[in-house]
Amino acid sequence: MLKIMRGKVWKFGDNVDTDVITPGIYMDAPMEEMKKHVLEAMNPRFPREVQPGDVIIAGKNFGCGSSRETAPNAIQALGVAAVVAASFGRIFFRNAIAIGLPIITCPQAAEHFQEGEEAELDIPQALVKNLTRDSTHSGEVLAGEVLDILSAGGILAWLKSRRAA
Amino acid sequence: MGMTMAEKILSRASGQYEVAPGQFVTAKIDLAMAHEAIASVFVSLASIGWDKVWDPSRIVVLLDHYVPACTERYADIHKVVRYAVKQWGIKHYYGERAGICHQVLPEKGHVLPGMLIVGTDSHTTTYGAFGAAGTGIGFSEMAYVFATGQLWFKVPETIRFSLTGAFPDNVFSKDLILFLAGKFSSEVAQYKSVEFIGPLAEEMSLSSRMTMSNMAVEIGAKFGFFVPDQKVSRFLEGRAKESFALIAPDAHARYEKTYEIDVSSLEPQVAFPFSVDNVRPITEARDIQIHQAFIGSCTNGRLEDLHVAAKILRGKQVHPDVRLLVTPASWEVYRQAMQDGTLETLIDAGAIIENSSCGPCFGAHLGLLGSDENCIASINRNFKGRMGSPKAQVFLASPATVAASALEGKIADPRGCATKGEWEKC
Numbered sequence: 001m002l003k004i005m006r007g008k009v010w011k012f013g014d015n016v017d018t019d020v021i022t023p024g025i026y027m028d029a030p031m032e033e034m035k036k037h038v039l040e041a042m043n044p045r046f047p048r049e050v051q052p053g054d055v056i057i058a059g060k061n062f063g064c065g066s067s068r069e070t071a072p073n074a075i076q077a078l079g080v081a082a083v084v085a086a087s088f089g090r091i092f093f094r095n096a097i098a099i100g101l102p103i104i105t106c107p108q109a110a111e112h113f114q115e116g117e118e119a120e121l122d123i124p125q126a127l128v129k130n131l132t133r134d135s136t137h138s139g140e141v142l143a144g145e146v147l148d149i150l151s152a153g154g155i156l157a158w159l160k161s162r163r164a165a
Numbered sequence: 166m167g168m169t170m171a172e173k174i175l176s177r178a179s180g181q182y183e184v185a186p187g188q189f190v191t192a193k194i195d196l197a198m199a200h201e202a203i204a205s206v207f208v209s210l211a212s213i214g215w216d217k218v219w220d221p222s223r224i225v226v227l228l229d230h231y232v233p234a235c236t237e238r239y240a241d242i243h244k245v246v247r248y249a250v251k252q253w254g255i256k257h258y259y260g261e262r263a264g265i266c267h268q269v270l271p272e273k274g275h276v277l278p279g280m281l282i283v284g285t286d287s288h289t290t291t292y293g294a295f296g297a298a299g300t301g302i303g304f305s306e307m308a309y310v311f312a313t314g315q316l317w318f319k320v321p322e323t324i325r326f327s328l329t330g331a332f333p334d335n336v337f338s339k340d341l342i343l344f345l346a347g348k349f350s351s352e353v354a355q356y357k358s359v360e361f362i363g364p365l366a367e368e369m370s371l372s373s374r375m376t377m378s379n380m381a382v383e384i385g386a387k388f389g390f391f392v393p394d395q396k397v398s399r400f401l402e403g404r405a406k407e408s409f410a411l412i413a414p415d416a417h418a419r420y421e422k423t424y425e426i427d428v429s430s431l432e433p434q435v436a437f438p439f440s441v442d443n444v445r446p447i448t449e450a451r452d453i454q455i456h457q458a459f460i461g462s463c464t465n466g467r468l469e470d471l472h473v474a475a476k477i478l479r480g481k482q483v484h485p486d487v488r489l490l491v492t493p494a495s496w497e498v499y500r501q502a503m504q505d506g507t508l509e510t511l512i513d514a515g516a517i518i519e520n521s522s523c524g525p526c527f528g529a530h531l532g533l534l535g536s537d538e539n540c541i542a543s544i545n546r547n548f549k550g551r552m553g554s555p556k557a558q559v560f561l562a563s564p565a566t567v568a569a570s571a572l573e574g575k576i577a578d579p580r581g582c583a584t585k586g587e588w589e590k591c
Binding site: 025087145146156157 | 187191209210212213214215238273286287301302303304305306308309312313317319351352355357385387440527528546548549550551555
């Protein structure tokens with residue numbers, strides 16, 4: 001089941017591309033090394049200081065660009081609980097679900113959060129709460145099957161669980 | 166209620182009478198394409214104890230990103246690919262003897278109108294030029310497709326670009342798609358299906374259509390359709406792997422928006438670093454010094470593109486401070502260009518002819534950039550570090566603009582060069 005999650009917010013702007021999330025130069029590096037460089041070109045503090053359970057809140061078109069799955073993988077490897085954005089690059093959106101990284105498309109979230117504020121996310125209901133300011137913002141609810149994939153921890157885990165069932 | 170191309174194909178593939186934008190469906194995949202990524206798919210499925218694929222005849226595999234293997238690591242990855250292909254009994258395997266996936270699949274008759282096709286490559290949208298719903302997915306999702314033959318989709322909204330007018334000399338569909346990215350941004354079609362329609366769309370060659378469908382993903386699109394016509398039928402004669410019927414959107418289909426575009430006064434366009442929608446007309450790009458020029462890739466490496474370049478380069482010499490790389494998009498293109506003398510013209514002008522592969526386009530091998538170098542390229546992306554050094558700059562343009570620039574040693578306007586129709590006389 002997807003629990004309600006709470007975490008500190010890291011803010012990013014519009015059009016964050018997958019080359020910035022996981023730079024090509026580290027593409028052949030092991031994940032332990034690659035994750036140290038996630039989004040460093042946008043905010044060098046991010047990969048060093050992000051804590052497990054923190055959430056990313058971003059503007060439009062997060063994860064645009066190439067189909068590299070390392071982008072959501074590396075964000076997940078840093079322990080980020082979920083990504084909220086006004087919109088996502090289509091393939092990033094799919095890849096995040098496929099690897100079990102919860103995401104919410106919420107057009108208003110970015111303008112109602114400052115970095116460091118506390119967010120509470122309800123993935124099945126697509127609700128984004130700012131606990132610091134006590135405001136709630138609705139995002140786009142995902143379909144049942146997509147939520148099942150996220151609950152299972154990704155599409156391969158989902159495949160495995162259904163085969164076992 | 167009528168349906169768009171995307172709605173028709175997704176409703177058929179999901180076994181529903183009708184679907185509407187926003188709806189989630191589970192669809193049966195008609196064809197799955199994997200390049201080197203199949204190695205990762207194989208390892209993923211093995212890790213959950215899965216040892217077979219849903220239908221070995223509906224999967225096409227080839228090697229195109231790192232051929233011949235550019236490092237020991239990729240030589241080992243290629244070994245896994247060959248092993249996986251044998252273990253799974255993949256019926257259509259072309260290895261490194263065919264070319265770039267998005268050129269090869271249509272040539273070999275795998276891409277047919279109305280199909281739902283997924284590939285481990287974002288430019289799988291190219292198949293929209295044949296009326297197929299082609300789209301890119303990640304490795305984990307491809308593993309799921311290999312196992313089950315199915316995948317979830319959100320039915321997209323559809324936008325249309327209605328294209329009219331005639332291209333001025335040495336202005337091409339590449340200039341048009343760059344212009345659209347510049348005018349409407351790289352996310353105008355985010356999550357959406359695009360249909361290119363109108364008299365100009367009908368007039369365009371299949372090669373020119375493929376360039377636009379290919380780059381539809383650069384404006385965010387999930388699919389980039391042209392309505393398939395007799396040009397598609399003729400191309401597929403003797404190639405198609407199975408029978409097919411042409412498909413068209415319904416007359417009363419609902420569109421989110423239609424943009425009207427007249428190309429009569431379109432100038433050659435150049436996308437400046439570091440995004441595809443950072444586009445300016447050639448008149449604002451002239452005189453930027455270049456060190457490398459590249460004609461090739463799944464975007465613009467077809468015979469039509471090589472002919473355009475050869476017309477401009479014939480009897481001239483590439484600037485001494487520039488290296489010009491040419492990569493025919495497939496072995497078929499390579500062979501045709503060899504037989505009709507195009508390659509000789511290009512070599513005489515000083516071009517380096519490379520084997521058909523993705524190589525330089527995404528900075529893997531066969532011609533990378535050093536720091537502070539500029540490259541003008543007929544490819545699809547100019548992100549930071551795309552072709553080597555993050556301190557290098559990549560400018561995107563048509564093969565004509567790339568060829569003209571290679572002669573000048575700086576970004577140059579191709580409109581003064583040899584014009585359409587002269588190739589036959591050469």
